[in-house]
Structure formats: structure tokens, C-alpha cells
Amino acid sequence: xxxxxxxxxxxxxxxxxxxxxxxxxxxxxxxxxxxxxxxxxxxxxxxxxxxxxxxxxxxxxxxxxxxxxxxxxxxxxxxxxxxxxxxxxxxxxxxxxxxxxxxxxxxxxxxxxxxxxxxxxxxxxxxxxxxxxxxxxxxxxxxxxxxxxxxxxxxxxxxxxxxxxxxxxxxxxxxxxxxxxxxxxxxxxxxxxxxxxxxxxxxxxxxxxxxxxxxxxxxxxxxxxxxxxxxxxxxxxxxxxxxxxxxxxxxxxxxxxxxxxxxxxxxxxxxxxxxxxxxxxxxxxxxxxxxxxxx
Numbered sequence: 001x002x003x004x005x006x007x008x009x010x011x012x013x014x015x016x017x018x019x020x021x022x023x024x025x026x027x028x029x030x031x032x033x034x035x036x037x038x039x040x041x042x043x044x045x046x047x048x049x050x051x052x053x054x055x056x057x058x059x060x061x062x063x064x065x066x067x068x069x070x071x072x073x074x075x076x077x078x079x080x081x082x083x084x085x086x087x088x089x090x091x092x093x094x095x096x097x098x099x100x101x102x103x104x105x106x107x108x109x110x111x112x113x114x115x116x117x118x119x120x121x122x123x124x125x126x127x128x129x130x131x132x133x134x135x136x137x138x139x140x141x142x143x144x145x146x147x148x149x150x151x152x153x154x155x156x157x158x159x160x161x162x163x164x165x166x167x168x169x170x171x172x173x174x175x176x177x178x179x180x181x182x183x184x185x186x187x188x189x190x191x192x193x194x195x196x197x198x199x200x201x202x203x204x205x206x207x208x209x210x211x212x213x214x215x216x217x218x219x220x221x222x223x224x225x226x227x228x229x230x231x232x233x234x235x236x237x238x239x240x241x242x243x244x245x246x247x248x249x250x251x252x253x254x255x256x257x258x259x260x261x262x263x264x265x266x267x268x269x270x271x272x273x274x275x276x277x278x279x280x281x282x283x284x285x286x287x288x289x290x291x292x293x294x295x
Contacts, residue, residue, distance in 0.1 A: 005185055005207070005217040013257030014291040018244045020056070029058030030243035033082070033106035035128075036113035036232075037068035039090025044114025044140070044232045047277055049076050051236030052110070054284040055258065057243055061106055063099070065092055068114075091118040097127035108135040108158075110239035112142025113232045121145030133157035135242050138197075139235040140168070147171040154196030154211070159248035163200040163235050185215055198248040200238065200256055202231060208256055210249040218256050224267045229277030234259045237284070261287045 006012070021028055032052050037045030045068050049060050053076075060079040062072050065086040073081060082103060085093040092115060100109065109132065115121060122145045129136070129151060135158040138146070143164050150172055153160050166177045173180070173191060180187045181203070188201040188209035201207040206218040238255030246254060262283035266275045269283070 003185060003189055003213065003215050005215040008208070008216050008218040008253055008257050008260075010257070010261060013254055013261070014294055016246065016250045016254045017288075017291055018056070018241065018246060024058075026058035029056055030108070030240070030245060031059040031061060031106045032057055032239050032243040033061045033063055033100060033103055033109045034113070034236075034239070035063045035084070035092060035096070035100060035109065035111040036115060037064050037072070038092070038114055038116040038118075039065065039067040039086075041114030041116065042068050042071040043229060045072050046075050047229050047232040047281070048110060048113045048139075048236035048239070049079060050281050051233040051284065052240035052243070053078055054281055054288075055237050055240035055255075056288065057240040059105070061103060063092075063096070063103070065090060087118055087120055089116070089118055091116040091120065092124060094120040094123035094127065097124050097131065100128060101132045106134065106243070107245070108137070108239060108243035110137040110139065110235055112137075112139040113235050115141040115145075117141050117144050126151070129153070129156065129160075135159050135161075135248060137161045137163065137235055137239045137242060139163045140231060143168045143172060150195060152195055156196065159198065160196070161198040161200065161238055161242065161248050161252050163202065163231065163238060165202045165231060169201055185209065185217065189213065189215055198252045200234070200252050202234070206256055206260070208249075208252050210252075214249065216253050218260055220260055220264065222260070222263045222267055222272065224272035224275040225263045225277075227275075227277055230259075230263070230280070233277050233280045258284060258287055
């Protein structure tokens with residue numbers, strides 16, 4: 001074993017939080033463009049977008065197809081909406097990459113939550129990675145679309161964070177889930193180094209790895225998070241901190257930590273059986289208020 005992970009805790013997370021400039025404006029606190037959701041998975045865009053806003057983001061731009069915007073508009077009042085072309089099966093069309101690249105107001109991009117695995121997904125993401133040099137978070141179906149031949153991103157201008165669960169990591173690496181679990185951190189580190197990305201490998205124990213060999217461990221399991229949508233909230237947290245100017249590694253660690261602590265807070269309030277990913281959206285401000293009182 002050639003690594004020694006740093007344990008992620010509240011003290012570490014709060015130290016990484018970007019400081020709030022009281023003379024700042026919405027531009028000061030970053031703009032995140034989300035490319036999320038599809039006709040059959042509209043909630044992913046809501047949860048990732050709301051999580052990003054709850055983590056201190058100045059401006060959220062929701063890039064989505066019409067069926068998704070019909071759902072997000074009545075909920076994400078604070079968001080700017082970027083309508084994107086739609087495929088016949090209700091997913092974001094490949095030509096949407098051009099519109100995303102032209103939306104220069106955004107400081108970072110989050111892609112993949114609820115996007116679906118349509119044939120055009122890989123073309124969309126490949127074009128985006130090649131033409132858009134901004135920092136980026138790739139989650140869920142963005143990873144599934146790229147799994148057959150994940151690109152080498154070591155020379156890319158803006159850093160990339162990937163947030164796979166174990167099934168997605170299995171598809172990315174060709175390893176079984178059992179093999180990955182024998183050495184979660186080693187697997188995350190190997191992929192981070194090979195592809196030049198920061199990795200947040202989600203499991204009961206979450207591992208964060210950087211391309212330069214640094215690594216962090218989040219070792220507070222919470223079965224209440226084992227519900228669809230929890231990953232969308234995490235991706236929104238990570239994307240928010242990336243847009244606010246954190247390095248990819250700091251955004252990954254910070255997003256994972258705030259998500260974890262919020263999950264524990266939600267479990268305390270409503271229990272692990274009944275808690276929902278949406279409960280994290282209410283817990284995140286409580287956690288960050290605690291942080292404000294300590295920094």
C-alpha cells in the first residue's frame with residue numbers, strides 16, 4: 001500500500017470552505033451550469049441544482065430539455081434557465097454542447113445527473129470535454145456514457161472531478177465490485193493518476209483521490225443515504241464549491257464532507273429509515289451555519 005489517506009472530518013471540511021466576501025455579489029460566489037435530467041429523470045436536476053445553491057453558489061444556470069425545465073422552473077426559483085435541444089427519447093441532444101460552451105458566464109459545469117444513457121450521450125460529453133476548458137464534475141450517466149473508453153484528461157486546462165458509485169466505477173475500470181471493495185482507495189488512486197481526474201468513489205466508506213497521489217477517507221457510514229437521489233445532492237455540493245473557486249481536490253473533499261455531515265444531521269432528525277435525499281437540502285444550511293460560527 002503506497003498511500004496514507006487523510007481522514008475527512010468537520011474540522012478539515014470547515015477549513016476548506018471558501019470565505020464569504022461581505023462586499024461580494026452573485027458573481028463573486030460563482031456560477032454553475034448544470035447539464036442534468038431527462039424526460040424520465042427530472043428530479044435529478046432539481047436536487048443537484050438545489051444542493052448547489054444551498055452550498056453558497058451565487059448563480060445557478062440549469063441547462064436542460066423542455067420536460068425537465070417544466071419541473072425545475074416552479075421549484076428552482078433562483079435559477080437561470082438554458083433550454084437545450086432534445087432527442088426523440090427525451091434526453092439532451094449532442095448539439096447542446098455548443099450552447100453549453102457559449103454560456104461563458106458559468107465558472108464550472110456539472111454534467112450527468114439523470115442524463116440517461118442515450119446514444120448521443122457520449123458525443124455530447126466528448127464534444128464538451130474537448131471544446132470547454134472549464135472545471136467540470138462528471139456524475140452518474142455522464143460516466144456511464146464514457147465508460148467504454150474514458151478519455152485521458154491529464155492535459156485538460158480545467159480540472160475534472162468524477163463521482164462514481166461502485167457500479168459506475170466497475171464499468172469504468174472493468175473490475176468487479178468485490179475487487180474494488182478489497183481496495184477502494186487504491187482503485188480510486190489508480191484511476192485518478194491514470195486519467196488525470198479527482199475521484200470521489202462513493203460507497204458505505206467514501207474515498208477521495210487526486211491525480212498527484214493525495215487521498216482522503218470519509219469513514220462514517222450512513223445507510224439513510226442509500227436512496228436514489230443522494231448522489232445528485234452530492235454532485236451539486238461538489239459542483240457548487242468548484243464554481244466558487246475551490247481546486248478540484250478541495251471541492252471533492254469539501255462536497256463529500258458537507259454531504260456526509262448533512263446526512264448524519266438528517267438521520268438524527270427523521271431517522272435512517274424515513275430520511276430522503278431532499279432532507280439533505282434542509283440539513284446543508286444547518287451544517288454550513290455551524291461552519292460560519294467556527295471560521
